[in-house]
Structure formats: C-alpha cells, structure tokens
Amino acid sequence: MTQSMSRVSRCIDNGPMESFWGMMKSEMYYLNKFNTYDELEAAIVEYIDYYNNHRYQKRLNCMSPLEYRQFLNNSAA
Secondary structure, three states, X not given: OOOOOXXXXXXXXXXXHHHHHHHHHHHHHXXXXXXXXXXXXXXXXXXXXXXXXXXOEHHHOOXXXXXXXXXXXXXXX
8 A cells, every 4th residue: 555645735635534524524423522532533433434325415416425326236237
C-alpha cells in the first residue's frame, strides 16, 4: 500500500472525500451528541456502512449502492 497525499494548495484533488466528510457531518455528527470517543467512533463506523450500502444516491438513479449492484447484476444476466 502506498500513502497518497494531495498536492499543497490543491483542494480539488480531495473533492470527493471532502464532500463525504461534509455529508457525514450534516447527516450524523451535528444531529447527535456523543459523550465518549467510543460512541463517536461507533457512530462513524455505522454511518460509513450506511453510506456505502444503504444511502440512496442520485448518481445511482436514486438507488442505494446495494440496489444498484443488484440492478446491474440482473441487467447483465
């Protein structure tokens, strides 16, 4: 594995990740109060699973990633 970093003063290099963090903050972090670091960590892990598997995404024809994978598999069969 090779570590990768954006170039200095090139915020556009990391645009997709910045977008993800912004959505996570507005959809999860700002709406909850966390009393411990462990609570926050568990919420982040849960949100990442939700985002990667269940959250409806406009770029996927308003389907969740799981639904879109099933759609593609059924289309290919």
